[in-house]
Amino acid sequence: MPRPVPEHLAVAVAGGSIGGLCAGNALLRAGFDVHVFERSAHRLPSRGAGIVVQPELLDLIAAVDAEPLATTGCSIRRTVVAATGQVETTRMPQRFTSWEAIHASLRSGFPDDRHHSGCELTLEAQSADGVSIGVGGERIDADLLIAADGIRSRFRERLAPDTMTRYAGYVAWRGVVDEAALEPELVDHFDDTFSFCQTTGGGHALCYFIPGSGLATGRGGRRLNWVWYIHVDAGPVLDTLMTDRSGRRRDASVPQGEISDEARDFLFARTGTLSEPFARLVQATPDPFIQSIIDVVPPAMAFGRVGLIGDAAFVVRPHTAAAAAKAAADSMALAQALRGADDDFSRGLAVWERRQMAVGRQLVDYGVMLGERSQRR
Structure with a gap:
């Protein structure tokens, strides 16, 4: 009531x-x-x-006496060039969280x-x-x-x-996978890193661990979160990607569970442009989702x-x-x-x-x- x-x-x-x-x-x-x-x-x-956790969010949560924000972390930033296999690593500690964790903290x-x-x-x-x-x-x-x-x-x-609303000319595919559902080798590869992949043909992907079910942050209970930016011109292809399973053309995003078979095929057909670990991660994702990248002023x-x-x-x-x-x-x-x-x-x-x-x-x-x-x- x-x-x-x-x-x-x-x-x-x-x-x-x-x-x-x-x-x-x-x-x-x-x-x-x-x-x-x-x-x-x-x-x-x-x-x-x-x-990615930023100071402004932590400042607000601390100021309003909410429950602490559940976060994960890493110490290494790693970038791989898919076309050549070149890898660059830098020590760069970073904290990560999730929409669910932020909402839970603020709501508390x-x-x-x-x-x-x-x-x-x-x-x-x-x-x-x-x-x-x-x-x-x-x-x-x-x-x-x-x-x-x-x-x-x-x-x-x-x-x-x-x-002013302007489409940027590319979309962001996203996905989250429970750590326990991934091969141990893949978990080890991405653990303790903020990983980036420069894809062949342009664009890039990234991934990092976030709190899992029940906001678990320990090894074994986390989720691996990835984002992959892909060029898509405005037009029929974009319309297909942004049309959900019911046939509704979405403006901003198509959520988990609503991606059409055509859109899913589009995504998986392009995993060959990623490095091998990133490709395996995307292919292991049960419910990817998509958002169009826009600027609004x-x-x-x-x-x-x-x-x-x-x-x-x-x-x-x-x-x-x-x-x-x-x-x-x-x-x-x-x-x-x-x-x-x-x-x-x-x-x-x-x-x-x-x-x-x-x-x-x-x-x-x-x-x-x-x-x-x-x-x-």
Whole structure:
């Protein structure tokens, strides 16, 4: 049964994934009356994706007294050139985690009575003093609405229909495999490394271990996470790859279990361009999934009393390893700006927007640079 919602809030957050929980936690610990609304009535499924740990995320988790983030680690960065077999290794300690682990940690720090599942927010009206929000057939008022509803944000589409969205010309295939399901030789090969493979014909793949089932981080209980960037021009081939098993053309990604047979054949037919260990890893993956790589640059992050945060604002390329960190940084900066505005939400939002717009543009440009460098044919 849905939890009761107060008739007036200081801040309502639309979206209960990582971005929404970052915002909710940061604002609550800053002293604001904030509630988070997630439109799914069920527990959000694990996105099955690995994430490189960045300081901004750890800072937020520590600040809000959430459960520690489950992480794995390595000490070596290794790059292999598939065409020649050339290998380069560098000592470079790194920490890794997963979408599931981040969500679990952030959710542990946010009170149940302020988290509402099965509640889709709609913006009904706004004035200089606040917003009127529809939720579950009722209306509530809030001083501020923070949209954290992800890459295909409905609020961004409504408030900034002229947002620049650009397909980068390649896709990211992803997969995770339980460590216990892999051959011991393959586990040993990838253990303690952040591994990269420059594929023949251009593009690259990477892999690293992440927490496994139950957020296990010890040897034997982890998962091996991989990403493979492949050039695909806009057109019929891309349309085929982004069409799921039911025939629905997806915009951003096709999740685990929904990949069509044609898309799976496309992936496995290209494993010969990888080094032998990477090829075996991809072939051992039961449910690969795919996302199109895009750049999204909104004209603004603040629209009256509505703010866009995380992927609902800028979408940056995965090479930056910055999506979760950006959501955390946006959230901490928002809490700081609102606290410094002495209850003037409009002024606080404007101050925050000026800072974070610059950060967002820089991250998009950085992602473009990394993509062009790593995807050279």
